Amino acid sequence: MFDIVVTHTDFLVVNKHPNVSVHKDDGETMLLHEVGQQSGDTQLYLVHRLDKMTSGLLLIARNAAAASELSQAFAKRKIEKYYLAIGAKKPKKKQGLISGDMQRSRRASWKLVPTYDNPAITQFFSLPAEPGERLFLCKPHTGKTHQIRVALKSIGSPIVGDPIYLPTSQADRGYLHAFALRFSFQGTHFEFVCDPRNAPLLGEKWSSPMVSQGIDNWIKPWNILWPEIKAR
Numbered sequence: 001m002f003d004i005v006v007t008h009t010d011f012l013v014v015n016k017h018p019n020v021s022v023h024k025d026d027g028e029t030m031l032l033h034e035v036g037q038q039s040g041d042t043q044l045y046l047v048h049r050l051d052k053m054t055s056g057l058l059l060i061a062r063n064a065a066a067a068s069e070l071s072q073a074f075a076k077r078k079i080e081k082y083y084l085a086i087g088a089k090k091p092k093k094k095q096g097l098i099s100g101d102m103q104r105s106r107r108a109s110w111k112l113v114p115t116y117d118n119p120a121i122t123q124f125f126s127l128p129a130e131p132g133e134r135l136f137l138c139k140p141h142t143g144k145t146h147q148i149r150v151a152l153k154s155i156g157s158p159i160v161g162d163p164i165y166l167p168t169s170q171a172d173r174g175y176l177h178a179f180a181l182r183f184s185f186q187g188t189h190f191e192f193v194c195d196p197r198n199a200p201l202l203g204e205k206w207s208s209p210m211v212s213q214g215i216d217n218w219i220k221p222w223n224i225l226w227p228e229i230k231a232r
């Protein structure tokens with residue numbers, strides 16, 4: 001269900017496994033309760049979320065004061081987040097910016113629309129993966145529901161194994177992974193990376209030769225020269 005990556009006085013960093021709900025879902029036990037059982041905390045606080053499909057780094061506060069500070073840091077976009085994804089098709093562009101408002105679409109899905117009232121903003125780079133697929137490194141600057149999943153579909157490369165945006169895909173999981181976090185907390189700087197190649201249960205595709213080579217290039221994603229986003 002998860003692995004505790006870091007134990008800090010005020011927070012935990014866990015690697016959430018794919019297909020695990022952050023909230024109680026369909027009779028499943030709430031993730032925070034399970035984490036608390038292992039960490040010894042009677043009260044934990046969720047300060048951001050990952051989709052059920054998404055694996056990787058989840059930051060959890062251990063007290064109310066830390067929860068407030070970290071939640072505000074997420075809201076003010078002071079916490080850098082980086083995701084890995086494997087797209088099922090050649091994208092319309094290999095790198096750049098995807099932005100626009102998101103609207104509800106059919107059933108549980110969302111879509112990107114060409115307005116900018118409250119846009120979802122995602123930067124990305126990509127590299128070749130296995131034949132017919134593409135490896136993406138995504139840096140979301142907002143925190144919208146399904147943001148990266150919708151963004152990649154909008155450029156013609158929906159995520160492999162995504163049950164909502166590519167239901168015809170056959171894979172062992174939906175290939176979206178919360179790869180890295182970087183932030184400052186109470187005057188201390190923190191950097192965390194969760195390499196999906198280190199855990200077979202995170203999906204077999206991460207360890208394929210082309211994908212693994214791409215991940216090596218991005219192992220410290222904050223060192224990449226990300227273009228400055230110009231205000232609209």
